[in-house]
Amino acid sequence: MDDELKRTQQGVLLAVLAYLMWGIAPIYFKALGDVPPFEILCHRIIWSFVFLAALLYFTNGWPTVKETLRSKTKVTYLLITSVTIGANWLVFIWAISIGHMLDASLGYYINPLFNVILGMIFLSEKLRKLQWFAVALATAGVLVQLIVFGSVPIIAIMLAFTFGMYGLLRKKVNLDAFTGLFIETLVLLPVAFLYLFALADTATSHLGANSLTLNVLLISAGIVTTLPLLCFAGAAVRLRLATLGFIQYIGPSLMFILAVFVYGEAFTADKIITFACIWAALIVFTWDGLKNNSNNKKLAAAQRKEALEIDITNETLTQDLNQTDPRR
Template sequence: MSTKTETSGWLFGIGAFVAWGLVPIYFKAVESVSAEEILAHRIAWCVPVTLLLMILLRKKIEVIQVFKNKKVFLGLVASTALVSSNWYIFTWAVTNEQILATSLGYFINPIMSILLGVIFLSEKLSKLQWAAVGCATLGVVNQMINYGEVPWIALSLATTFGLYGFIRKQLAVDSLNGLLVETMIAFPVAAGYAIWVLINQQAMFLNASLNIDLLLVFGGFVTAVPLIWFAAAAKKIPLNSIGFLQFIAPSMSFTLATQLYNEPLGFEQFLSFAFIWLGLLLYLIKPIQQVFTKPKATLSRK
């Protein structure tokens, strides 16, 4: 893998997780809408948004080829089920004052991604990286113990998205076509539900305000863009690297929950936060060293 490819992978990954870290702001803006209706519009509007992005980027649309490839198609059916479940749980949690629970879920998620990469893809970790995993694990375990109950929101989010990333990495389909097919698979159910609640006068869309209508349509961009970046990153850098980039989003959500939305922050939660960031710091030592040593090596060859 070339340095250019790996660098673009890191940029795509950072962009995806920063966007996901900020996404609670969007869901707070539409919290008057039910989680089911929000999800339906996210999926429904994601189809035309993805098509538009593919046209603007001049990407070849290969939907027919994907549908003909049984292995890829069945893989995308599985990834569609996982990511749709993940979207629903996250949406419900944010609109029900549970942003900290989502933050915990995405702190657990990188550990799952790392383990999936090591166990099934034979990805290797250095001693320093294993120490990083240990620190992050201590932070997550501390959070789980101090919750006082099984954190079902967090565990569900971690499981669904960890498996989603693992499956997508195995499929021979680019990020845009993959997302397009995923949303097309879910589109009939999503559009059908949106139309049903509208007919039965239970919908907020077209019945609340122009602001809500525009925000629900904008959900297509909120859904499509970070996922496209994430899928592109998953193809370009190791799964364990993706795992640690995933600390970006929950850290941002953690900050939003405690500083903007006034969810309570105790000492135990702060301790977990410190453990997890120590793990991230340990993991990043090697990549940072490589960044500063590569230019020197290049100069010495000239």
């Protein structure tokens, strides 16, 4: 039990670190405000590839990469996920650069609810009543912003959609996070190199002309991308999904705080209503998850008790037969 408790504590620490890093990532991208978003994306791809390649070398992960590349099905899925995660990264960087951190925060708040809908559509998962209610609340928040205020939270929807589809497709691949991300960055690497070293012609595109501070920041994109993923992967194997579900709200909550209280983004009436609906939906969604998890535990305990009683009854009957049958 002590080992299990220690493992859980390690998992919680790793998960908190992962979501803290994801939550404060906008500070890093704000520091690169003079660099165009697509240029930052290219650096993110290149330096993530380098960092992941080093990790795979030191952890003897190359055999898994080679084995994965032999599977046409997995490679096909990873080709699609590479585009999906690349689009998600680009939208996020662009949102931060134009001062729409609140929309980015909203996107990652919506994501768990969006995942439920994707599960229903593509995995034939059935929604419980409270889950339907949570989805309806979130939808109402978006519709109020659209109909009453005439604005669409397009950034939030794009982030939720791309990250949700990415998670769904990666679940189909059933591959560890690092091998998958390495192959995805490998797929995107030619585009990043082509743009950065052949097409880009901005004040920051030539590394030799940049300041040392800027180049260090750009190279750090690999660590900023991969380090939270390392912590998350470590947490995922140590914690239950329900526990991770709670901790995941640290990320968008930190983005929300940064947007409103540090970078002074306007928390206008349309956003207040939308966020209120989303927060209410998440409370309902989380409550339903806790309730369902508790019911599943009770059911499993009852089934174990019933199975034990059947075993004891069968054992008793066998003993009685052995005592009464003279041939035994």
